[in-house]
Structure formats: C-alpha cells, structure tokens
Amino acid sequence: MTSRQRMTSAARKPAAAPEAEAVEAQPEGRWPFDVPHDPYLKIGEVQSMLAAEFPLLTLSKIRHYESIELVHPHRTASNQRLFSPADCERLRFILREQRDRYLPLDQIRELLRQLDAGQQPEGTHPGRLRLIDDAAKRPQPGTRLRLTEVADLTGVSVSDVEEMVDAGILAADPRGRLTAQAPDIVRFATMLLGAGFTLRQVRSVRTSAHAHAVLVTNSIATERARKSSVARERAIASATENSTVISQLYRALLTENIEVELR
CATH class of the missing domain: 1.10.1660 (Multidrug-efflux Transporter Regulator; Chain: A; Domain 2)
Structure with missing residues (x-):
C-alpha cells in the first residue's frame, strides 16, 4: 500500500463518538500494576464490591483513605469520584493489613510506597516488605x-x-x-x-470474662502467696493453661447451646 492509499484509508475511518464526559485512565504508576486502571466505578459500587469481606466499610472511610492519599480515584469534570479495579485492590490491601496484621496507617502508607516503587521481593506477600516489622501487627x-x-x-x-x-x-x-x-x-x-x-450486650461478655478471670486467679492464690520466682512462673503457667481450657470449654458450651436453641 502506497502512502497516498494509507492516508485515504485513514481518512475513511469513522471518528470515535464523543462522550458526555471524558474519563481518562489513571497512570499505571501505582500498585497493583497487573490490574486495570481504567476508572469507571462509583464510590457506592466500590463499597458494594468490598462489603462481603469488609461489612463495616463505609463511604466515609473510603473518602478518608483518599484524603490521606492512600488511594487516588479519578475526578471527572463535575468532581465525581471514579475508581478503577486497581483502586479496589488497593483498598482491599489497606483493609486487610488493618484487620489481619493490625498495622497503623503510617506503616501501610510505607508498604504502599514500596509497592508503588516496585520494591516487592518476588514471591513474597505484599504485606511482608522491608522496613515493616511483623512484630508491629x-x-x-x-x-x-x-x-x-x-x-x-x-x-x-x-x-x-x-x-x-x-x-x-x-x-x-x-x-x-x-x-x-x-x-x-x-x-x-x-x-x-x-x-x-448493643453496647450493653457486648459488655455482658466482658463481665463474664472478668468473673472467669477471678476464678483463674483464685485457683493459683497459694502459688502467688509464696512470692518466689519459681512459684511465680508456676502460677503464670497454671493460669495460662487454665485460661485456655476455660476458653475451649466456653466455646463448646456456646456452640452446644446455640444448636439446642435452633432445633
């Protein structure tokens, strides 16, 4: 095909239909890199997508993460937020690090900075990067x-x-x-x-825990009274073991009683 033929062919191609409000894809310079960065999800849709895993996620929390620049949704000409699938994965990462590893937001910010810079060691989980101590969870x-x-x-x-x-x-x-x-x-x-x-109902669980804590500490009163380091270690070990048994017993009793109530 000659250059004249190519120019004629290009001229015949129909022009793309203009959209009411143009939306540009976000620059793919932020992690995750292998997820689409095209923004088309409204904030309510993002919340719905993540609701099954994070039922306590609110719109205000998503806006808060944006305000502190952990996520960067696209803004249209009318100032509407539009999120990409990559933004959703970024939000999921933030929420999991808070829930599962108890990381504060400043450490999550550092993790994201490292991920954005491509500093994730191959084959490792994003939450286990350098400068972030697992003991911090x-x-x-x-x-x-x-x-x-x-x-x-x-x-x-x-x-x-x-x-x-x-x-x-x-x-x-x-x-x-x-x-x-x-x-x-x-x-x-x-x-x-x-x-x-309700708060009152949740408090009743604490009241029950306090009663059993008193039961455990009373059971080691003799060892505690001896004041020696050996007796103290023995008392701590006994209290830990008894606490574990009580926890397991309570779980079994709770499960049994729920099953009975639902019959």
Missing part, C-alpha cells in the same frame, strides 16, 4: 496504648473507642491508656455491634 504484652493508637491500629474512630470505654467494654488506666489487648477487644466488639448487638 500486635502490641507487646504490657504495652499501654492511647485511644488514638488503638483507633489507628483497628481503623475504628476515636469516638467509637471512647464509647466502648464509657460503656465499660474497655478498661482505661488513670491516665486514660488501654491495654495491649484493646485492639482485639475493639475489633471483635465492633463486629458484634455491626451484627446488631
């Missing part, structure tokens, strides 16, 4: 946490954490700090509240 025993730290670790708002303290679900020390177990308590309490339980 859980506070060390004996650690005291501020309400803001618990909120950051769990993705729950500070006001919701305060509400759990006021309801007696969380125990704060005189300085207003919470225990290392607080993130787990908040996480599971939030799941129950999302399932329709």
Whole structure:
C-alpha cells in the first residue's frame, strides 16, 4: 500500500463518538500494576464490591483513605469520584493489613510506597516488605496504648473507642491508656455491634470474662502467696493453661447451646 492509499484509508475511518464526559485512565504508576486502571466505578459500587469481606466499610472511610492519599480515584469534570479495579485492590490491601496484621496507617502508607516503587521481593506477600516489622501487627504484652493508637491500629474512630470505654467494654488506666489487648477487644466488639448487638450486650461478655478471670486467679492464690520466682512462673503457667481450657470449654458450651436453641 502506497502512502497516498494509507492516508485515504485513514481518512475513511469513522471518528470515535464523543462522550458526555471524558474519563481518562489513571497512570499505571501505582500498585497493583497487573490490574486495570481504567476508572469507571462509583464510590457506592466500590463499597458494594468490598462489603462481603469488609461489612463495616463505609463511604466515609473510603473518602478518608483518599484524603490521606492512600488511594487516588479519578475526578471527572463535575468532581465525581471514579475508581478503577486497581483502586479496589488497593483498598482491599489497606483493609486487610488493618484487620489481619493490625498495622497503623503510617506503616501501610510505607508498604504502599514500596509497592508503588516496585520494591516487592518476588514471591513474597505484599504485606511482608522491608522496613515493616511483623512484630508491629500486635502490641507487646504490657504495652499501654492511647485511644488514638488503638483507633489507628483497628481503623475504628476515636469516638467509637471512647464509647466502648464509657460503656465499660474497655478498661482505661488513670491516665486514660488501654491495654495491649484493646485492639482485639475493639475489633471483635465492633463486629458484634455491626451484627446488631448493643453496647450493653457486648459488655455482658466482658463481665463474664472478668468473673472467669477471678476464678483463674483464685485457683493459683497459694502459688502467688509464696512470692518466689519459681512459684511465680508456676502460677503464670497454671493460669495460662487454665485460661485456655476455660476458653475451649466456653466455646463448646456456646456452640452446644446455640444448636439446642435452633432445633
């Protein structure tokens, strides 16, 4: 084909129909790279897509992640947010790191920075990159946490954490700090509240746990009274073992009683 024939053929091709509002694909410079970056999903559609795995995900939380630049949805001429499948996977990664590894948002930001830079070692999970210590997923025993730290670790708002303290679900020390177990308590309490339980009902679980904690500590009173280091270690080991047995017994009893009620 001559150059004149090629020009004539190109001229005959129909022009693409203009759209009411042009949407450009996002630059594929952000992780994940192997997922389409074409923005066409509205924020409500994104929430619906992730709802099965993250039932507590709200529109305001998605907007918050955008405001702190963890996700970067496209904005149309009318300022409407449009998300791509890559944005959805990025959101899923953020939510999983908060839920499963208890990572605060600043560490998730560093993970995403590394992923965006292509620094993920081949064959490894994105959540196990350099500079991020796996020990960070859980506070060390004996650690005291501020309400803001618990909120950051769990993705729950500070006001919701305060509400759990006021309801007696969380125990704060005189300085207003919470225990290392607080993130787990908040996480599971939030799941129950999302399932329709009330704060008072969730508190009843804490009341039951306190009663059994007293039962366990009373059972090792003799060892604790001896004050020696050997006796202390023996008391701790016994308390740990008894706590595990009580937890397993409670789970079996709870399952049995639910089965009976549903018959």
